[in-house]
Amino acid sequence: MRIQPRSVSWLFLSSALLLLLTRVAWAQEDTSPKHQLRSPAAVRGTIGGEAHDSYVIQARKGQALAVRISWQLAGGNHAEFSVSESPDFSNSAPVGFGKQSDGGRRWSGLIPKDSSYYIYVVAHPEAHYVLRVTLK
Numbered sequence: 001m002r003i004q005p006r007s008v009s010w011l012f013l014s015s016a017l018l019l020l021l022t023r024v025a026w027a028q029e030d031t032s033p034k035h036q037l038r039s040p041a042a043v044r045g046t047i048g049g050e051a052h053d054s055y056v057i058q059a060r061k062g063q064a065l066a067v068r069i070s071w072q073l074a075g076g077n078h079a080e081f082s083v084s085e086s087p088d089f090s091n092s093a094p095v096g097f098g099k100q101s102d103g104g105r106r107w108s109g110l111i112p113k114d115s116s117y118y119i120y121v122v123a124h125p126e127a128h129y130v131l132r133v134t135l136k
Helices: 005-027
Strands: 034-036 041-048 053-059 064-071 078-084 099-101 106-110 115-124 126-135
Touching (some): 041 053, 053 126, 064 078, 078 106, 115 126
Parallel strands (some): 034 053
Antiparallel strands (some): 053 115, 064 106, 064 126, 078 115, 099 106
16 A cells, blocks of 8 residues: 555644644643642732632532632722632633622532632732631
């Protein structure tokens, strides 16, 4: 069996495209530091723009996780957080359990399984915040 030049071109092109797409996907992986939390925790930070702060806490099934955020009000700024099981902010989705309250400033939920839970903080345009996390 003989390989035609046209087949070699398509093989080369498809291999190069696959390599490029793999490198792009790798480059977009969330490499932000994940600050390990132990309960109870109160962390202070400043965040804004396109950035996010990342925190992770280890929890066991049946524990109650509570998260609360507050920030210094300045010029109509706003801070918020999400709780996720994804270590990658860009692909994260909020967990399917728990409940927000106080206009999104509080969240609490009963942990359904042993896992790492990620808390992502964002703000617009910028906020000096305090994040409080309790696991019982």
